[in-house]
Amino acid sequence: MAALQDEGSVPFSIAHGQQHLRLLELPAEILELLDAPNPPPLSIKSQAASGASGTPSAKPAYAVLCTPTSSFQLRQVQTSNSLFVTQATLEAHGNEIPAPTICAIASCAATLELHPSTESSVVHLQAVLPVYDIVGGDVDVAGNGKSKPVIFSHIPLSDGQCESGWRELVAFEFAGSSYRPSANTLSQAWKSISAAALAEGVKLDSQFLTEDILRLVDEEGYPSDLILAILRLLAADNQDKTGPWSCLDRRKTACFVGKTLLEARQEKKYLTAEFLDDWRDLLPGTWREIAKLDTISGAYTLPSSTTIRFNERLAAAINAEDVTSNAASSSRKWHERFGRARQR
Amino acid sequence: MCTALALFNKMPTIPLHLTKPTSTSHPPENPLPPLLHTPTGLAILELQGTIHFPMPIPESSASSSTQVGKLVFPLYKSDALDPNDLKWMKRVYFYIGKNQRLTGEVRKLGKPFAVIKKREKRENGKDKVGDDVEMGGAEEGIQEDGIQEELEIVQVVRYKIVFSTRPEPVGGEEV
Numbered sequence: 001m002a003a004l005q006d007e008g009s010v011p012f013s014i015a016h017g018q019q020h021l022r023l024l025e026l027p028a029e030i031l032e033l034l035d036a037p038n039p040p041p042l043s044i045k046s047q048a049a050s051g052a053s054g055t056p057s058a059k060p061a062y063a064v065l066c067t068p069t070s071s072f073q074l075r076q077v078q079t080s081n082s083l084f085v086t087q088a089t090l091e092a093h094g095n096e097i098p099a100p101t102i103c104a105i106a107s108c109a110a111t112l113e114l115h116p117s118t119e120s121s122v123v124h125l126q127a128v129l130p131v132y133d134i135v136g137g138d139v140d141v142a143g144n145g146k147s148k149p150v151i152f153s154h155i156p157l158s159d160g161q162c163e164s165g166w167r168e169l170v171a172f173e174f175a176g177s178s179y180r181p182s183a184n185t186l187s188q189a190w191k192s193i194s195a196a197a198l199a200e201g202v203k204l205d206s207q208f209l210t211e212d213i214l215r216l217v218d219e220e221g222y223p224s225d226l227i228l229a230i231l232r233l234l235a236a237d238n239q240d241k242t243g244p245w246s247c248l249d250r251r252k253t254a255c256f257v258g259k260t261l262l263e264a265r266q267e268k269k270y271l272t273a274e275f276l277d278d279w280r281d282l283l284p285g286t287w288r289e290i291a292k293l294d295t296i297s298g299a300y301t302l303p304s305s306t307t308i309r310f311n312e313r314l315a316a317a318i319n320a321e322d323v324t325s326n327a328a329s330s331s332r333k334w335h336e337r338f339g340r341a342r343q344r
Numbered sequence: 345m346c347t348a349l350a351l352f353n354k355m356p357t358i359p360l361h362l363t364k365p366t367s368t369s370h371p372p373e374n375p376l377p378p379l380l381h382t383p384t385g386l387a388i389l390e391l392q393g394t395i396h397f398p399m400p401i402p403e404s405s406a407s408s409s410t411q412v413g414k415l416v417f418p419l420y421k422s423d424a425l426d427p428n429d430l431k432w433m434k435r436v437y438f439y440i441g442k443n444q445r446l447t448g449e450v451r452k453l454g455k456p457f458a459v460i461k462k463r464e465k466r467e468n469g470k471d472k473v474g475d476d477v478e479m480g481g482a483e484e485g486i487q488e489d490g491i492q493e494e495l496e497i498v499q500v501v502r503y504k505i506v507f508s509t510r511p512e513p514v515g516g517e518e519v
Contacts, residue, residue, distance in 0.1 A: 088381075
């Protein structure tokens, strides 16, 4: 303060050895996290460029900043101005007495912007997780040798976003690898869970010991992590999903069972009446009235008056929509930014 | 943009630490108005164009920096009655050399900047805080044996001093 008062001016110098610092623009969400008493860990994840450039599937390399639950794409913006990071120091020039000085220690030609990424992790997980399909009691799939944390670390989204996609796909770890089950596997596994519950007299929609079901289903050779993933997916919303107890949500479960049953049938002809019977058979007796077509509306098509088919377009459409809206929005942002830069 | 992010290709996830200012460190006296003070003494200054100054001859120069000018806050009074009166922010002069002056202002950043620095973590557990954060060159991100690259936010800066006009000539000894 002395310098400011005495001379009314602040000496400004430029350091000969410039440091390499980067400036990252902080959106309100990130700033709030950093200002919190215990800021959560942040990390920068990246995805390498994939596919030959020029091909439609080519994806440019990009990096994201991740909080535990959200992620932001990093974009570099060139500045035409000189942007200095300065440091308050005590400097003497010539024979003068050292004086408080502002010294430019770094010059930044570009800054980094953060743009929220609301992309679903499902598409990424589908691409890297091998499908665990049980055909005639056998599984013919090579493991990827990657644990869940390794898989997550390669997806350019936060762990929270990865986790919700993982749960949605009912993905699981088994023998050192990570998989996602086919609809067929899910349908069969449910059949075993349902049979085990019947044998043990377990009411699935009230609290039961997860272990009781797991023990019986394990004997049939299902990876226990898969069974746990199913029970977690179908758990009632108010249920603690980490403890030794489980409790399933009737409606969620009935819907899941109906959809996987239908999806597992794929292209084969399925009589609507037969499907409804099969579906009801897979549910505990008292739940059967939920097994109606409107429970799974949107998930099926009726190719004829007597047959039913899984709506493939439903699944495909969700993914495609995701990808195109993403591409569109990011290109729009580029455009906006060029526009802004021009106005400056 | 691709080259800029090439660094990240080597390692999928790089931790970004937040350095909390330690109460034991005493940064040098900060000559700027208190509003622009940060725990580390870092600030941001933006101007149009570049500052040219004679490069020092390494042997003859004992100093590690060259003084190129002076900043003046003409409306700022350190003994102002109302510290919340921020009118002084509207005018800052930057005298460069003897004959040029830039006119600018202090602006609150809509989105504050995090100043990011590279931190090297050696496997023996000792942190070496590097001076360089290289996100923009081809040589960057080289992972030497036992060194894991990490980044840290050394400071969040909420204001900048900005000079958006061209320099105007001024005569003789202004400051």
